[in-house]
Amino acid sequence: MEALIKVKNMCKVYNPGENEVWALDHVNLEIQKGEFVAIIGHSGSGKSTLMNMLGCLDIPTSGEYYLNGKDVSELGDNQLSEIRNEEIGFIFQGFNLISNLTAIENVELPLIYRGIGRSERHKLAMEALNMVGLEKRIHHKPAEMSGGQQQRVAIARAIAAKPPVILADEPTGNLDSASTKEIMGILRSLHDTGRSVILITHDNDIADQAKRVVRILDGKIVEDYYNDEQVKE
């Protein structure tokens, strides 16, 4: 079966020349459909750069990246926007909700950019908000919600358009332990319903809740194992 994500010899070099920094150094990675993967690393390890590459927010200096069978390593701005819209659902550490929009309006945003009509959009957004248990707060603005609730809105936004990949960058980084538990529960249930979830974290406890852990250090993958089988490479 074709891998959902296939990265071959991916490099990202900042400041090419004398002071160049190799944020990613010949990374090879394959993630299958339906996997729940945690990419773990310390600050500066290159995990955020990897997430930006996987999320098509940035383009690699060299190497190949196939997402759902498509070569996305050399696409232009607008094509990358399309890929992000159709293939990826983002969950950010700082929630990244738009402050003057209500919960449902935030969730509808990626659907608007996909060109989905109003009634269908509303239906999909309501489904997603139901899934995260926020159906009664759809008209609240981010400032009127707790951190946990805001992150649930962000999750609803990520899943509303039903993208094949959910990419979560430190989704619990700004949350207390109760909310962390709640959010991790939602991510696990998303995985249980067959979605592919990629989680970027620096926290071992969070990473341990994923099925597979990929450890990154100095821009290189140093460990890649499955939690249940405890298979280490």
Next chain:
Amino acid sequence: MGKMLEYIKMALKNITANKGRSFLTMLGIIIGIASVIMVMAVGNGTANAMNSEVQDIGTGQIYVYCSEDAQNAEEWITPEDIEAIKEKVDGIDGASPDDAASGTTVTGKGEFSITLTGGTEDSWKSLNYNMKRGSYYTEADVQEGNRVCVLTDEDAKRLFGSDDVVGMDLDVNVSGITQSYRIVGVTQQKANGSFVSYTYEGMPVTLNVPYTSFESFGWEMDEFYSFNAFTADGADAKKATKDLIHLLESRHQSAGEDYYQIQSFQDMLSEMNSMLGIVTTFISCVAAISLFVGGIGVMNIMLVSVTERTREIGIRKSLGAKTSSILMQFLAEAAILTIVGGIIGILLGILGATGICSIMSSAMESTIHPGITVSTILGATLFSCAVGVFFGIYPARKAAKLSPIEALRRN
């Protein structure tokens, strides 16, 4: 189209989220458009008022007069010249000497100053009045030198307290000689004008009389310094004028001497209009500068908005917004700000113009309506929209070209 509607909704949401700032951004456009509309409306209104007054007098009227070079009496205009012009010049359907005498009259209401305007049966064309009672004096009255007169209903009321005066006689004293004039017609007094037909309290009573009747005061009515010719409807006024001068010169053997000058109301009207047009254009240009400054204000605020909302732009791009989507959203914002500003400006401009026109009307005892046309309003709306799009393009492009990763990193 569906997406465009969404961008407009997003833009409206952002505009209403910062009401105070949006209003201040619009202020420049409001002032600019309001000034342009106000100046144009007052300018057009004044021009319309002038035009309608001149139309009332008769744009087909040509005033012919002798120049300073025409010193000898044989060069002056004779009644025969006037007859010849009426008969021979194509496009001229009437002519009348333009003579006047001052005098006094005494009625039961007191003593009044009088101006006798001597003309022919054609002189009603220069008055363009509606007859209220009786009729204008006739060709026979002119030929026989009958002492008959026509006056306005207002003057009739001043003299007799009523306008039902046809058939009554009026004793008129000119240079110590008193003659009796019979009133044969009463015309309707027109609304007061401010520019060319201004009337005032206590001005002399005007009697329109056959010029030949002046002979009864011992005057010789065989040469005139000036007269009025009237062009027929649809006639080529320029050609008729040329032919008229040519005929006069040939009758007086004075070709090329420039003894006879003309002044047409149409020319006067064109001159006045072009002068007013220049003034209006100049003031509009000054007002347009404020509109330009307003446009720069919109651009400035949009640039601030792009900087402030960099993270939002990053979020939108991460969710799949294309460069064109961000561009359209910011352009829509700039366009809505300027269109709304433009509409408020148009309303304020109309209000301002109405106010200024009513002040001018009462000061000049006349009626000036603001000259606002649909094309002015449409033009102002389109122009303000163009200002928004023009000044919105740079900030919108700046926003659209942000890299999502750079934008997301900003706080």
